[in-house]
Amino acid sequence: MSSAPAQLAIEAHSVRRVYRAKPADVVALDGVDLDVAPGEFFGLLGPNGAGKTTLIKILTTLLLPSSGSARVFGFDVERDVTRIRRIMNMVAGGEQSGYGILTAREQLWMFSQFYGLGTREGWTRVDELIEAVGLAEQRLQRVSTLSTGQRQKMNMARGLLNDPWILFLDEPTLGLDVGAARAIRALILEWKAAVPDRTVLLTTHYMAEADELCDRIAIVDRGRVLAIGSPAELKRRVQRESIFRIELDRLDGGSAALARLPGVVSAAAASGEGGEERQTMVMNLVLEEDAALGGVVGALGAMGSTILALRKSEPTLEDVFVELVGRGFEEREQDDRTAVPA
Amino acid sequence: MSVFVHHRTESPQAAADWSARQALMTNLRAVIGRAYPRVRGMVREPSWVFFEMLLPFLATSGFVFVYRALDAPQEYVGFVVLGGAMTAFWLNVVWMMASQLWWEKSQGNLELYFAAPMHFMAVLFGMAVGGLFMSSTRAIVVLAVSTTLYGVTFAVDQWLLLLAVFVLTLAALYGLGMVLASLFLLWGREAWHLTQLLQEPVYFVSGLNFPVGRLGFIGALAIAFIPLAVGLDAMRQLAFADAAYPVGTPAPEVEIVILVAMTGVFLALARWALAVIERRARVAGSLSIRWQ
Amino acid sequence: MTSEAFRARGDTFDATRTRGNGPADLGRSFRTATRLGWQMEANWTDPALFFIYSVAKPVSSALILVVMLEVIGGAAGREFRGFVVVGSALWSFVTSGIAGLAWSILDDRERYRMLKYVYVSPSDFVVVLLGRGVARVAVGAMGALITLGVGVTVLGVPVDPAGVDWILLAAVMALGLVAIVAIGVVLAGICIQTRQESWSYPEAVAGAMFLVTGAVFPLAVLPAPVQAIGLLTPLSWWIAGVREALFPGGVSSVGGDGSLFADLFGRAVPDPLEIVLALLVTGALVTLAAAGVFRWSERRARDRGLLDRTTGS
Numbered sequence: 001m002s003s004a005p006a007q008l009a010i011e012a013h014s015v016r017r018v019y020r021a022k023p024a025d026v027v028a029l030d031g032v033d034l035d036v037a038p039g040e041f042f043g044l045l046g047p048n049g050a051g052k053t054t055l056i057k058i059l060t061t062l063l064l065p066s067s068g069s070a071r072v073f074g075f076d077v078e079r080d081v082t083r084i085r086r087i088m089n090m091v092a093g094g095e096q097s098g099y100g101i102l103t104a105r106e107q108l109w110m111f112s113q114f115y116g117l118g119t120r121e122g123w124t125r126v127d128e129l130i131e132a133v134g135l136a137e138q139r140l141q142r143v144s145t146l147s148t149g150q151r152q153k154m155n156m157a158r159g160l161l162n163d164p165w166i167l168f169l170d171e172p173t174l175g176l177d178v179g180a181a182r183a184i185r186a187l188i189l190e191w192k193a194a195v196p197d198r199t200v201l202l203t204t205h206y207m208a209e210a211d212e213l214c215d216r217i218a219i220v221d222r223g224r225v226l227a228i229g230s231p232a233e234l235k236r237r238v239q240r241e242s243i244f245r246i247e248l249d250r251l252d253g254g255s256a257a258l259a260r261l262p263g264v265v266s267a268a269a270a271s272g273e274g275g276e277e278r279q280t281m282v283m284n285l286v287l288e289e290d291a292a293l294g295g296v297v298g299a300l301g302a303m304g305s306t307i308l309a310l311r312k313s314e315p316t317l318e319d320v321f322v323e324l325v326g327r328g329f330e331e332r333e334q335d336d337r338t339a340v341p342a
Numbered sequence: 343m344s345v346f347v348h349h350r351t352e353s354p355q356a357a358a359d360w361s362a363r364q365a366l367m368t369n370l371r372a373v374i375g376r377a378y379p380r381v382r383g384m385v386r387e388p389s390w391v392f393f394e395m396l397l398p399f400l401a402t403s404g405f406v407f408v409y410r411a412l413d414a415p416q417e418y419v420g421f422v423v424l425g426g427a428m429t430a431f432w433l434n435v436v437w438m439m440a441s442q443l444w445w446e447k448s449q450g451n452l453e454l455y456f457a458a459p460m461h462f463m464a465v466l467f468g469m470a471v472g473g474l475f476m477s478s479t480r481a482i483v484v485l486a487v488s489t490t491l492y493g494v495t496f497a498v499d500q501w502l503l504l505l506a507v508f509v510l511t512l513a514a515l516y517g518l519g520m521v522l523a524s525l526f527l528l529w530g531r532e533a534w535h536l537t538q539l540l541q542e543p544v545y546f547v548s549g550l551n552f553p554v555g556r557l558g559f560i561g562a563l564a565i566a567f568i569p570l571a572v573g574l575d576a577m578r579q580l581a582f583a584d585a586a587y588p589v590g591t592p593a594p595e596v597e598i599v600i601l602v603a604m605t606g607v608f609l610a611l612a613r614w615a616l617a618v619i620e621r622r623a624r625v626a627g628s629l630s631i632r633w634q
Numbered sequence: 635m636t637s638e639a640f641r642a643r644g645d646t647f648d649a650t651r652t653r654g655n656g657p658a659d660l661g662r663s664f665r666t667a668t669r670l671g672w673q674m675e676a677n678w679t680d681p682a683l684f685f686i687y688s689v690a691k692p693v694s695s696a697l698i699l700v701v702m703l704e705v706i707g708g709a710a711g712r713e714f715r716g717f718v719v720v721g722s723a724l725w726s727f728v729t730s731g732i733a734g735l736a737w738s739i740l741d742d743r744e745r746y747r748m749l750k751y752v753y754v755s756p757s758d759f760v761v762v763l764l765g766r767g768v769a770r771v772a773v774g775a776m777g778a779l780i781t782l783g784v785g786v787t788v789l790g791v792p793v794d795p796a797g798v799d800w801i802l803l804a805a806v807m808a809l810g811l812v813a814i815v816a817i818g819v820v821l822a823g824i825c826i827q828t829r830q831e832s833w834s835y836p837e838a839v840a841g842a843m844f845l846v847t848g849a850v851f852p853l854a855v856l857p858a859p860v861q862a863i864g865l866l867t868p869l870s871w872w873i874a875g876v877r878e879a880l881f882p883g884g885v886s887s888v889g890g891d892g893s894l895f896a897d898l899f900g901r902a903v904p905d906p907l908e909i910v911l912a913l914l915v916t917g918a919l920v921t922l923a924a925a926g927v928f929r930w931s932e933r934r935a936r937d938r939g940l941l942d943r944t945t946g947s
Contacts, residue, residue, distance in 0.1 A: 007355070019627055038354075057627070060457050064624045073354035083358035085459040097450040099379040101386055106378070113375025114458040116368030128345045145939070160346060162459075165354040194344035389828045393835045401841030404850065408699065411851035412706045412714070437834050445744075538687045541837070542694035551698060552705045 007074035009166055009199035010036035010059060015068035017054050017223075028054040030223035031068070036216075038073075039196055043214035044203040045317065051223040052203035053092075056170045059201065060090050072166060088166045091159035093152070093174025100144030104135060104154045107143050108161065115162035129157040133187055149180030156187055166199040167191075173209060185213060207317040219321060226324045235315045238323040241265055242287045247309040248300065251281045258283060261299050263292025280308055360459075372460035376468020380438075381475050394430075394476060395483045402426030402484055405551045406492050417585035418552070420494040421578055425550040427485040428577070431515050432570050434477035436540045439519030442469055443527040456623075462616050466523060470516040497584040503594060504580040510601035511573025517608030518569055524615035528622075548574060555590035565591060569604050572597050663757035667765025671738070674769070692726030692777035693784055699850055700789055714851075716792060717877070717885050719785035721849035723778040724873055725840065728814055730774025733836035734767030735818035739825045740832060742766075743941070750942040760928060763822055764815065771811070792881075799879040802906045806875030806913060813868035813917040816924040817843075823924075823931035826940060848887030849873055853894070861894035868920055871913035878906055 017029040029051045036042040044052045057063035058070055061081045070077045075084045098107045105126055112122030130139045133153040138146060146154060152172065159167055169188065173181035192200060204210050210217050211231045218228045227234060251257065258267035265286040287293060290312075300307060351357035360368075384390060405422045443466075446452045455465050488494065498504055526536070547564040548554060548571035554561040555575070564571035576597035592600070622628070699718040703711035743749040752762055785791035821839055825832050844850065846864040853864045864870045865888065874888045889895040889903035896902050904912070935941050 009354075017627075054627075062453055062456060062624065063627050073358070075358065080358075082459060085457060086358045086360060087354045088457075090457055095450060097454050099383075099451075101383045102379050106382060110375045110378050111454070111458070113371040113378075114368075114455070114460050116364065116371055116459065119371070119374075122371075132345045158454075163347065165351075165357055191346045194346040387828065389824075389832075393828075393832070393838050397835075397838035397842040400845045401838065404841065404845040405702070407845065407855050408702055408718075408851045409706070411855045412703065412711060414706045418706070433834055441833075536687075538691050542691045542698070546694040546698045546701075552702050556701060556705050 007038070008035050008071070009038045009040065009073055010034060010042070010071070010201060012055070012059075012070040013068055015055065015058060015065045015070055017051070017058065017063070018066045027223055029058075029065070032220075032223070032225055034218060034225065034228075036199060036201060038199055041192055041200045041213055041215045042202070043210040043217040044201065044220055045205070045207065045210045045217050045321075046203075046220035047205055049222070050205075050220045052205075052220060053170055054223075055220075056090070056168050056201065056203055060088060060168050061085060086162075087164060088168060089159040089162055089164040090168040090170065091152075091155045091172055092169075093171035093176075094148075095152070095155050097155075098143050100142060103140050103142055104146060104150075105130060105139045108154065108157055111158050112161050117161070125161060126157070129160055132190075133157045134183065149176050149183070152176060152180065152184055153187070156184060160191060163195075164198065166201065169200060169202040171203055171205070173204070173206065181209075185209065188213060207321075211317055217317070219317075219324060221321075221325050227320070231317065234317060234320045238319045239315045242290045242293070243313040244285045244287065244293065245309075245311045245313055246283050246285050246307060248281045248283070249306045249308060251283070251300075251305050252303055255283055257303065258285065258296070258300075261296050263288050263295055284313075369460050369464040372458075372464035373468040373471060376465045377472035377475075378468075380469070380472025384476055384479075390476065394480050398426065398430065398480060399484050399487055402429075402488055403492075406488070408551075415585075416493070416495075417582050419492050420496070420582055420585070421553065422551045423485060423488040423492065423494050424578060424581060425545075425574060426488065427481040428511070428570060428574050429545070429550065430477040430480040430484065431474075431512060432544070433541075434473045435515050435519035435522070436537055438473045438476075439466075439469055439516065440522035440526050440540070441537065443523045447527060456620060462620070463520070463613055466520045466612065466616075469523075470519060474512070474516070496581045498581055499583045500580055500594075503598070504577065507573060507576045507580060507594060507598060507601065510598060510605060511569055511577070514569035514573065514601050514604040514608060517605050517612060520612035521608050521615055524612060524619050527619055528615075544568060544570065547571065550574070553578065553591070558590070561591065565597070565600065569601065569608075572600050572604070576601070659756070660758060660761050663761045664765040667757075667762040668768045671734070671766040671769035672772075674741075688773045689777050689780045692723060692774075692781040695725065696722040696781050696785060696789075713885065715789060716785070716881060717887070718850045719789060719791045720782065720877055720880060721873055721887070723781035723785065724876060725844065725849050726777040726781060727771070727774040728817075728843070728869060729837060729840040730770045730777065731767065731811070731814035732818040732821050732840055734770030734774075735763050735815070735822040736825045736836045737770070737833070738763050738766035739822050743826075747942070753941055759932065760819065763819070767815065767818060771815070797882060799882055799906065802875060802910070803879035805910050806872055806879065809910070809913045809917050810868070810872030810875070813872060813913070813920055816917070816921040817869075819924040820920075820927045823928040826931045826935045843867065843869060846870070847873055852885065852887050852890050854890040854892050854896075858894050858897075864888070865895065865912075866916060868913055868916040871909050871916060874904070875906070875909040875913060878909060 012032050012034040015029050015032040015034075016027070019026040019028055032051070032055060034055075044050075044055065046052055054063065058065050058077055059072055061077055061084050064078060072084045073087065077084065099110075102110065108126040108129065109122050112126055113119075117125055127139075130136055133156050135150060135153045135157065138150050141150075143151070143154070156172070159169075172188070173184050176184065188200070188202075192198065200213075202210070202213060214231065216228065216230050217234060219226045219234065227237065229237075255267045255269055258264060265288055267283050267285050269281065269283055285296065287296070297307065402422060402425075405426070406419050409418045409422065443452065446455065455462060489496075522536075522540075529536075545551075547557065547560055548568050549557060549561060549564070550570075553575070554564060554571050557564070561571070565575060566572075575591050576594040579591075579594050579597075591597075696719050699722050700715060703714055703718065739749065742752060753759055755762075782791075782793070786793050817839075818836075821836055825835065828835070846853075846856070846860055847867055847870040848864060849869075853861045853870065856864065870888055874886060877884060877887060886903040888909075889901070891902060893902075895904065
């Protein structure tokens with residue numbers, strides 16, 4: 001065994017993957033370095049074609065890297081294939097696998113046998129998971145008649161059959177409606193809370209999903225990791241100052257009076273707000289740091305202004321992406337599910 | 343304890359370290375698991391009873407009547423009936439083994455199979471075992487009904503040998519099916535059209551409705567390479583021991599040796615081909631391309 | 635494109651488009667489906683290999699029967715050689731014709747997952763299916779011709795072009811083609827209902843019909859009730875008609891001494907006009923039945939949501 005004490009859940013070093021294609025080869029991964037700690041909920045966030053699925057396929061032993069190395073709990077993805085398969089599972093969004101002729105319960109039992117569960121043990125485990133994922137009513141329905149959301153719940157149950165030490169989730173809410181996507185996210189969080197020592201690698205192009213679920217995120221684009229950090233850390237990269245939006249009943253001296261206060265970097269009337277109609281003033285207030293807010297609130301009181309509303313403006317992960325790449329998510333149309341044979 | 347916690351293992355390393363018994367049991371369970379949808383499918387979609395039993399019986403009957411029209415000796419009707427029964431297994435190998443991995447790939451199952459911890463040979467064995475349920479039923483029905491209806495009489499002196507030949511023929515046939523499954527996956531659509539070559543041409547050179555020895559050199563080649571040919575020839579010699587069977591083919595004992603060799607070679611080839619395919623697929627990233 | 639841009643282009647809803655363009659639309663659908671079918675059938679390999687695959691099957695079928703005749707030997711065997719070669723050659727046509735349509739359903743539903751899109755397009759579903767089946771019928775026709783060629787040149791089947799009744803041949807081939815396609819439509823209707831493993835069904839159906847149509851032996855050797863089924867099958871008359879056209883006055887597959895035909899009509903063999911009429915009537919009945927079966931199957935498929943399912947096991 002090639003493991004060492006306190007192995008990282010995922011170690012990827014200079015992973016590069018090129019697909020042979022015409023008219024030109026496609027570089028799906030271009031030297032990816034990644035360390036994921038055991039128990040971490042790690043996200044790969046990036047637009048379609050960023051290389052997220054390719055990296056998951058390499059880590060799940062379905063694809064070889066063109067160069068570089070990758071390990072899962074110390075097991076090499078090229079050589080220790082069987083060992084990795086014993087401790088991991090994977091669920092992809094939009095998955096249509098399985099046999100339409102079987103019921104959801106039977107399909108899951110079939111997979112339980114592939115993971116070595118006993119005959120009766122398999123049925124019991126399947127029934128428990130069907131209940132847990134909220135598919136009890138459809139358990140005897142044929143797979144071919146399940147809705148997209150129900151099918152994905154079934155896929156989630158399949159992914160948990162072997163109690164995996166690492167779960168790879170490739171766009172697990174792809175194509176689901178808001179309710180179904182929320183149910184899948186809640187299920188993932190519930191599982192993670194029950195087994196906090198298990199690791200998750202999630203790929204998504206939904207900012208909010210990555211924000212909600214992940215401890216750390218790697219922002220990837222065109223096969224490269226652009227930044228890694230917790231959602232809060234990443235957002236801080238684009239916002240070194242604190243921005244507040246403040247609504248006052250009146251402000252003698254206007255924004256210039258606010259701008260002179262200690263710790264205030266700038267103050268400007270917010271555009272597009274209904275301040276005049278409501279006969280209030282809405283200001284965007286940029287502070288050197290959050291701590292300066294106390295002084296501002298005190299000074300405003302002394303100036304006879306009443307604060308009607310105060311809200312901190314948070315940057316989004318999209319802001320981070322725009323800052324890193326210089327363009328938005330939607331501006332890249334290439335889809336790695338069609339353009340890249342991964 | 344939460345439903346999500348199943349087998350608590352101390353560490354991923356401990357969880358990945360299976361005993362030989364655990365690995366073996368997982369592979370055996372995987373065989374049953376893959377056979378399961380086939381058996382369920384038979385029960386759930388009973389149209390196969392008509393298409394897989396009644397129609398093949400009628401097709402076999404067609405050849406029986408050719409011999410009747412020619413006033414052929416009765417043992418020739420027996421040859422046709424036995425050939426008709428064994429066709430069930432061959433068709434099963436062609437349609438439900440050889441082309442199956444190609445289907446699994448297009449349906450997105452292949453990735454999940456490769457990502458699971460069992461050996462892929464277990465999946466192929468499972469497909470074979472599941473397919474055997476259907477083809478055995480068909481073979482038994484064709485044999486029993488035709489025998490009764492057309493008055494076929496068997497003269498068996500060596501039951502054990504006949505049983506051994508039958509079992510070995512199935513083993514070799516399904517071993518070949520496993521090899522073909524890998525080749526079909528490798529060649530994609532081109533291989534799909536190989537099914538054209540795997541039916542009537544194979545029936546002809548295997549002597550489906552007549553003693554293969556009559557084909558001379560072609561028959562000898564078929565006996566050397568096609569399990570259907572050698573198995574059928576040995577079974578005819580053993581099941582119609584009193585018939586004036588044309589000479590020119592090896593004795594059943596020799597043909598058993600050929601079948602054993604075929605089984606070994608095919609299984610080894612299948613294992614090798616699977617390894618090649620998995621490696622190539624991981625290099626090319628082609629485990630999940632859907633349309634070719 | 636913005637709504638303004640659509641309006642600027644004049645892309646507004648045109649109610650007349652929902653009425654379609656009758657025969658021109660049908661023709662276009664058929665041509666497109668035919669081209670698609672041919673590409674799917676033939677573009678997977680080089681022409682030489684395609685040729686080998688296409689003819690190996692029918693020629694082997696004929697050879698199986700020829701060897702069966704040879705192992706028994708005698709005068710009956712020699713007399714039957716032309717009989718079985720023609721029947722066997724025609725049978726490749728039957729198998730391909732039936733399979734072409736049925737496989738289109740399975741291909742489009744299970745492999746390409748396009749059946750639902752074809753179904754909801756304005757094209758007539760049956761017309762598209764027929765177009766898709768043309769390629770296989772063409773392959774079958776090629777196989778049949780080559781098998782006949784092998785029969786004449788290698789196996790010594792005595793076909794004399796000067797003695798062939800070409801008018802009868804043309805008439806029965808046209809009517810027979812309709813009947814084969816009709817049977818294919820029936821099977822396509824059945825395959826909408828059945829599961830993915832139905833690939834072998836067309837062959838099974840063709841194999842079973844082998845028994846009752848006099849393809850490789852005269853119906854007279856069958857029990858009377860089975861002969862009756864044969865006489866109600868258009869393919870029996872088609873094969874009898876082609877044989878009569880190629881070998882005028884030769885062995886008849888529907889008549890002969892002791893046949894049900896002879897018992898019913900008091901004559902040993904039917905004349906060419908009777909064969910054409912019988913083919914016309916039985917073919918029309920099968921075509922009507924095919925339309926009914928297909929419409930029923932389509933309705934049931936919509937009722938049970940079968941058009942976009944996958945059914946592997």
